[in-house]
Amino acid sequence: MTQEEIWINHVKNVKVEDIIDQYNRPAIFQSELVALMHNEIPKGSKIIEIGSELGVVSLLLSDQFETTLLDLNPLAIALTQKAHQALNKQADFMVADMFQMPIRDKHFDAVFNAGVIEHFNQEERTRALIEYKRILKDDGVMIIAFPNHYSLPYRLAYQIRTFLKKWPYPNEFKLYDLRQEIEASGLILERRTTLSKKSLMNWLSFVPPLKWIFQGIDKFYDFEGYLTVLMIRKKM
Secondary structure, eight states, X not given: OOHHHHHHHHHTTOOHHHHHHHHHSXXXXXXXXXXXXXXXXXXXXXXXXXXOTTOHHHHHHTTTSEEEEEESOHHHHHHHHHHHHHTTOOOEEEEOOTTSOSOOTTOEEEEEEESSGGGSOHHHHHHHHHHHHHHEEEEEEEEEEEEOTXXXXXXXXXXXXXXXXXXXXXXXXXOSOOHHHHHHTTEEEEEEEEEOGGGGGGGGTTSHHHHHHHHHHHHHHOOOOSEEEEEEEEOO
């Protein structure tokens, strides 16, 4: 299946109530990412989540910002729009290709996504960042988050599940800080950080003995968290 087909299958059985439940009980990485964004982005800013799918992070952010959600899958946008309405949350919604967005230049104070960029090759990642840069204000911030394959527990869980054909998402590339793509896009990497250490070992829950082993190793090695987050800005 193509990446687009995989994402369509991922949401075709999702109900609005499922999104509301995720909003009420967000994943650890979602809560920590929202906290980071609240600290980094001024209240009232115009922000866009590119590749929003179900839009849980944007739902958690929506009271603080003027939010737009963009995704190529019209079903995903329809579902998150209904969830926003049910929760009395305000946002704008767009069905569009992230490589060619129908948005004017320098429109947003912040551009972000999580769990998107790792599914594309280097040339595609560079193209995406260039397009993100185009719609970002000169003094704005780009926040790009993706699973941390440099944290061995996650990497191992991913490889095992992929081998067993139990991975429900498109394949992921092993990324560290996108330094080459950022430089090629005329951007600056301000900093790299990792979040959601508390959820890291949960990825190994399907093999409890392996999870226990890595929990023991972690006491001495101190693995990085599950989610890599990059803070990126334009060159001034």
